[in-house]
Amino acid sequence: MVSTYQMLILLLFNQELIWTFEQIQDKTQIRSELLLAILSDLLKNKLLICGDPLTFSSRIKLAENFISDKIRLNLNLPFKSNEQKDRNHLVKAAVNERQMIIQAALVRIMKKR
Structure with missing residues (x-):
């Protein structure tokens, strides 16, 4: 094979x-x-x-x-x-970006109150 x-x-x-x-x-x-x-x-x-x-x-x-x-x-x-390393790097970058979006949404909610 x-x-x-x-x-x-x-x-x-x-x-x-x-x-x-x-x-x-x-x-x-x-x-x-x-x-x-x-x-x-x-x-x-x-x-x-x-x-x-x-x-x-x-x-x-x-x-x-x-x-x-x-x-x-x-x-x-x-x-x-090295594809596994690249994949891990992309996952970390995506997680960081999502965290920033969530934090920004929380700040907007807190400012409205």
Whole structure:
């Protein structure tokens, strides 16, 4: 099992056997941080081959002779991302804004009395 992003990247290798990081990013329009995590996972599982450490100019090749000891591979593992931090930041900002609105409403009510 693979994620949609992983499948998208793997399907690119039906067109060509060697892609650069930049070409994959241009074709898929995936953010570079997320793409780096996805490619690292595929490289770790040896589905893809990269001669040097993964950078923006790295050439990535499909492992044509890939053989797994397992009958079924599950590559669809969750990625660590900054989205959770961003989400927490947005929630805090929304709570602060709501508190200010409530306080302003209370002040208006108190002034009317």
